[in-house]
Amino acid sequence: MKKTALWWLAAGMLSAACLPWFVNEDAQGPLSFLSGLGTEPGASLLIRVAVFSDAALWPIGLCLFALAAVCFSGLSGRRFAVALTSVSAVSLAVLVAYGLTADLPAGLSWGAFGLASSMLFLLTSGISSLRSANGDAFVVGLIGAVIVLVGLFVFFPIAHVMSEAFELPDGSYGVSRFFSLFFAKEVWHLSCLSGGGSCGPAVNSLFLAVCTGLATTMLGLAFALIATRSGFRAKRLLRMLTVLPIITPPFVIGLALILLFGRAGVVTDFAHEWFGFDKTRWVYGFTGVFVAQLLSFTPIAFLVLIGVVEGVSPSMEEASQTMRASRWQTFRHVSLPLMRPGLANAFLLGFIESLADFGNPLVLGGDFGVLSTEIYFAIVGAVSDSARAAVLGIVLLTMTLGAFLLQRWWLGSGSYATVTGKGDSGRHCHMSRGLKLTCYAVALPWAAFTAVVYSMIFFGSIVALWGYDNSFTLAHYTRAFGFDFSDGLSLNGAAWDSYFTTLKIAALAAPLTALVGLATAYLLVRRQFAGKQIFEFGTLLSFAIPGTVVGISYILAFNVPPIELTGTGAILIIAFMFRNMPVGVRGGVAAMSQLDKSLDEASVTLGANSFTTVRRVIAPLLGPAILAALVYSFVRAITSVSAVIFLVSARHNMATSFIVGRVENGEFGIAIAYSAVLIITMLVCIGLLQLIVGQRALYRADRKRKNQLSPQTATT
């Protein structure tokens, strides 16, 4: 315990002495900060205090000194814990006060962040040794780190935007305008029910989200059942098809649907000529958006559900069958109830995704207005009204909160653990005939439909003018990804820059997102602490808010010191981390609910600490959840658009903003060619990730198969 504290103290000292305190715009290159340490803008805390006599930093220096004094004081046991906790708490408060109140010349840099984290972990190790019962330094440290991160990068920026909801036109604050905007008739009116035009955007959003949530969960379940419990031959192909939509850049699905079902679409033309159907604009409105959202979000439900469906213990099903239950009864009364956490989480994600979806309603919405587009145009439209945007954002959040509470109520307090420490043999029972046919009837046409949509997209990238001039050309590809060997390799395509930036940022964001998400899930499922419910909802916040609002809130919060991130790649990575974290959390929560707590207890009884337990017992059993979190966050970093629009800068431009620019200009060919390249890139990356993370071998059947595949592992 004291050793841990000393380590963190050393880390803090090192940050204070050798890392630049402020962001130094003159520094170029990764190691240039060393040469900048001697100059005022690049100096570390210690040098600033000693050489440049920066008075504002004195209190922080004193705090560091006091911390060192405590660590080397010779106090021990509870007195040491009390001293450490109080001194580090005060130090942290001093540092925060400095960040918020001092007049800073530039944003804080690594020195400050290193010092802050060392103080934070000194505090948590102090707290952990205060409480003898639950005193696990790793767990308390994790709780502290996640709370600080979520507070800093979720609550802090969102609070900035939300405060605008209560701002009155004259600049003062009050609730009068808030309520009139919140309950405004334009937002909630129900005239579509009485047959007079369209409903308000809030009603539309809610209806759409419920439909999408339910439908994606059903489809996802059908796919997951086919993938895990049937003898279906082309499982791999099916899996790929279900993953395709999630890796598709925005607007592309909408465009493909218009080209298929629009008034001048291929299918519409066909139906008109052969069956005499009228050419109508039915695809614009609820139906079109709903279909597009189904295509886009079913994979998320699938990713959440497949781990859960796999995780339902075969021995439970076998027990049921031994007691003469039919396959259907087993599924209905044993397997399905055990899948509840998965179903609930899949629905919640589908619901929230649908609420926050922006691209599909924009392209296909017609006059079917939803909250996310209303919010976007309240910010960037011809009349910008940030208060209205903020209030509509709160309406959206209220719905999310409602769905979240509903989910909690439905799950109740039952236990869904099926992966226990006891050896679990056997294999999953196959589906009953009726269920299997239903699954096939639902999933296969859908898969075929997805395949058609994607061949349309690919077709669009190799013809001169999609829909009009169908002569074959590779010009779109060469314009975007052209290269030249005449003197060495030179990449002269227009898209290379944003392509590499996007990959770099996504590759960095994915592991960080998965890490934060799964760590949070671990805390939520396995640990009890005060304020857990609020904490859990907080992790959903940034996901539930439309990307545009997140983007604006990040600019408002991180454009000025103490934390100045605008224009860097880091702001994109952080935005992605906290925006996509909830998928890791939900997937992790669903998967971890299935792991029996006795596994942890066994590990701890055998002398492992929590960190080792997580690393050697829980993490290997979470394979699919880790993979889902990694894949999802990687892909979302590449395909998300609304959040990045405000955050991209010239040095860090993203693929999606390139694509959207081309779509706006009507250059669909190059936009789709770029999308096709991105899709292939992502497929390759997902394949690689799958290889690295690997599949978990839960049951005898899996292990046997694995051993057959690689005999050398069997011998070792």
Added chain:
Amino acid sequence: MFRLAAGTAAMLAILTTPQVVMGNSGSLNVVCSAEQPWCDLMATAFEKETGVDVAMVRKSTGETLAQVRAESENPKIDVWWGGTGDPHLIAAAEGLSQPSGVDTGELLGWARNMAEISEGSAIGIYAGALGIAYNREVLEEKGLTPPSCWADLADVSYAGEIQVANPNSSGTAYTELATFVQLFGEDKAYEMLHEIGKNVNQYTKSGSAPSKAAARGETGISIGFMHDMVTLASSGFPLEIVAPCEGTGYEVGAVSVIAGAKNPENAVKWVEFALDAGVQSRAVEVGQFQVPSNGNATVAPESPDLASIKLIDYDFATYGSGDTRARLLSRWDADVKDAEKN
């Protein structure tokens, strides 16, 4: 695991280090609200001529205005080039942009007018007239005669064929609304818009969407800026462009220097560069057909000829002001938006 974490941390450190590449002549941060190929052309040409390192990103005018507002305490953008003039004027009125003091002597009247309204903060760089486009094939198939005037659009035969943007979200559609008011007087204008509204199949959010839909045959007729229509037609769509017989309004694209810019000298250089006749003549190289603001610049033959179009004397000062805007839009919501369909 640790290797992964360490690697990530190292990459993060590299990424977050400000990568300011200092050329001899400094750098410049540009947000471009014109079309991407034109943005690229401008950036490369400017770098070549001045040696200034240009960092450019493309964002729509609404997004740029929102970003400039959010960043006002510590602006990261130096200059904002292109895009319709209204948001530039709003930025000037809110003090978000600053006068560049560049000589506007060579510019045409409407461009100088914009500079006067904004007290030198926003200067006109191109103009584009509002017009009607129709899809030749769709109209032939339905046996409809093409429209030639604004008033024609109210004809019952066009039921469900017209698409136009919603002025609450689109600057293009607001220009249309203001044009109608200036052409016909306020009451008559709303009466006409109401009648046309009966034929409208959708009020889109974005101003350029209707013409794209018309190009693909998703709608028969669209209202929008003529230079966008020229771009679509010249890429091969069966789109015909009509300059309405009653006359029409126009937009002026602008360039502004952001207040508190970190590289003010280079920003002024950029403005001078953007107003240059030779530079403005090059827009056509990348398929942009707006009319340049410099009187000495050459106009592309495909460009809508402003001399042959009846242009109204568009009053940017009045119709750009927040009060007029709010009044016109709330009346649009009441009188036009929910017109019963033909």
